[in-house]
Amino acid sequence: MPREITAFSNETVKRVRSLRDKKHRRREGLFLAEGLRILTEAEEVGHLPEILFYAKASAEHPIVQRLTAAVEDMGGDVIETIPDILHKLSGKDNPQTVIGVYAERLTPLKAIDRSLADIWIVAQSLRDPGNLGTILRTGDAVGAGGLILIDDCVDPFSVEAVRASMGALFTQSIVQTRWEDFVPWLREGPGQLIGTSLNTDTDYQTPVYDRPAFIMVGNEARGLPPEYEAECDLLVKMPMRGKADSLNAAVATAVMAYEILNQHRRA
Amino acid sequence: MPREITAFSNETVKRVRSLRDKKHRRREGLFLAEGLRILTEAEEVGHLPEILFYAKASAEHPIVQRLTAAVEDMGGDVIETIPDILHKLSGKDNPQTVIGVYAERLTPLKAIDRSLADIWIVAQSLRDPGNLGTILRTGDAVGAGGLILIDDCVDPFSVEAVRASMGALFTQSIVQTRWEDFVPWLREGPGQLIGTSLNTDTDYQTPVYDRPAFIMVGNEARGLPPEYEAECDLLVKMPMRGKADSLNAAVATAVMAYEILNQHRRA
Structure with missing residues (x-):
């Protein structure tokens, strides 16, 4: 009762x-x-x-x-x-x-089976709980396997992040790890690390994306650190037709994730 | 001094x-x-x-x-x-x-020259200031002409919306109008009204998008009212591979806007 x-x-x-x-x-x-x-x-x-x-x-x-x-x-x-x-x-x-x-349901990095999904999302020092929750929600929508949080990301279990995830917090695996642990794990198996960046001329629609694709998104204000960009297999950028040079972090992740999903479903 | x-x-x-x-x-x-x-x-x-x-x-x-x-x-x-x-x-x-x-800088609907841009964004009863600002920021990025707010949208000049827009508030025209005024104005000239909806089987990558394309996004919780969907020239949906059936409103707008921009730049 x-x-x-x-x-x-x-x-x-x-x-x-x-x-x-x-x-x-x-x-x-x-x-x-x-x-x-x-x-x-x-x-x-x-x-x-x-x-x-x-x-x-x-x-x-x-x-x-x-x-x-x-x-x-x-x-x-x-x-x-x-x-x-x-x-x-x-x-x-x-x-x-x-x-x-x-x-709370965190998954250890070592417990992730990357073959379970064609898309994984990696976030580095993401600070806004709404962005984190929205990225989880997008991850669910594109059939991603989970979200790998690197460095000092905002807490995925904050009320705002849970709210923005609209339930995706329960469907996506969530990993908290460090860059020094993530890179060796990534390189143990298949997977392409893709960063969105201003430091490239490669349009995001040009490359052929492998499976699994790991989309990496950086801090809202600073983007990805240079050494993280250097580790990426691909750096790509979205066309920018306006005055500004960047998109909201959750938006950029979604545009990238749908491009990869679209390529995979055409293949 | x-x-x-x-x-x-x-x-x-x-x-x-x-x-x-x-x-x-x-x-x-x-x-x-x-x-x-x-x-x-x-x-x-x-x-x-x-x-x-x-x-x-x-x-x-x-x-x-x-x-x-x-x-x-x-x-x-x-x-x-x-x-x-x-x-x-x-x-x-x-x-x-x-x-x-x-x-404050609102533009009257009648003062909009739709030929100035290939993409316009229309929001109906959008309630979250962060979403509104993020949509303005995305609008700037895809070279949209502006944001047309219909019904009881949140104030575009709220501190949160201005912050999320990252300056796009100053580059995008912003219109506040009513549906009864918007539809006759829209039909006076060229332009395709595109709604994202669950009530369709049309994949968002299937149609050919005209110029200008008017992307319409509905309220975060309720989506577009049926009579608004009925007025759309196209209803489309994004593939959903997860448990949930929807995306964040600002994310859906961005995925749609980049699809249209990508089509236009290939053409």
Whole structure:
């Protein structure tokens, strides 16, 4: 049976609220995801929350009923609560009707089987959680295998990144590693490392892209460091017809990923 | 000569601070842009701020000196200030060294010359300022003429949208109009209205795109209303290889815009 919590001072509420801070996420190994859509996508790929909050007013919603039953079957904690507490947990003015607390799911680099997908995305020092989540969402759309985070990327389990991923956080493998470990792993097997860069004249539609293709995207402000570009098998650029010389990092990744997907599906 | 302001209670500081609210932007017809990069891009296309704030510590920076001279020549207000006031104005923890206050620059629909560009972007009820700014930035990159906002889109002059546009706010024409006015205007001249939709089997790489192409993107959560889709000359969809069925709105717009640009540059 669900338990009911309506007090802000409740220990579970305080503990879950603290997961909006990275420090607490790291310590607990847990993160927050919100909304029927994202929680349903998680469930469809086999991920249930350890703790599920739902608004009392939504108790009869069929998806809420299915989720609560599934979480209870698994021995999880199901909590019926009030909109003000959902608001406090999510930080949004219009909180979602459900919030789930999930175990963080990072994949070790060595556990990645690159043959499972034709596209992988590599991000270096990406700082914007919205960009990170959007890249995960794009990765899901193009059938990528996962996102490999290098150097000091923003936390993929932040509330903003989870929100922007629209559930792709649960379908994409996520790796956190260092450049010194990534390069030897990459070179142990097949795979083409492709960087988008201003330091090239190669149009992104010119090369033939191998499988698997590893698309590497750099920091939003600085792009890729020179030594990272030097390691790339290909540097390419998109045509720029305006005054500016760059695209948003998530946009550039998507334009590149669809070019590779389009080549692969023609082949 | 620049004047120096170091008091939070200063009337100009309070007035400029209020421009973070849409209500005040509308009343004053002014908006904020921050950072040397964006202010320089604005200057390059002939836009100078009416008020320019710069950090005293950056007074010797050559770009700051060029900007202050240009704003003074134009009779604008140049203000030397302290980091705490720049922080208060921008709302960012690490404020930029310059903040400019610009006149809002909307273009009436009737003043748009569609023959000036091969791509135009139309957004309907777009709600996220980051998406709107990112779409402007992509529009600049693909050589679009501008962004036509339909229905209740988020304010293009919000601080977040200006920031995400990375200066493209100054290079792209921006129109705010209603669907009932847009459709008759569109049909007065050449132009293909293209919607991305789940309600079609047409792959986005199949059609031949005319010039000018009008790419229409819908609300982040709901997509385009059925009657808007019915008005489109083409409905297309991107391949989706994952669990989810959609892309971020700014990402979908960019993938579409690059496909059209690629077709046009091959032709």
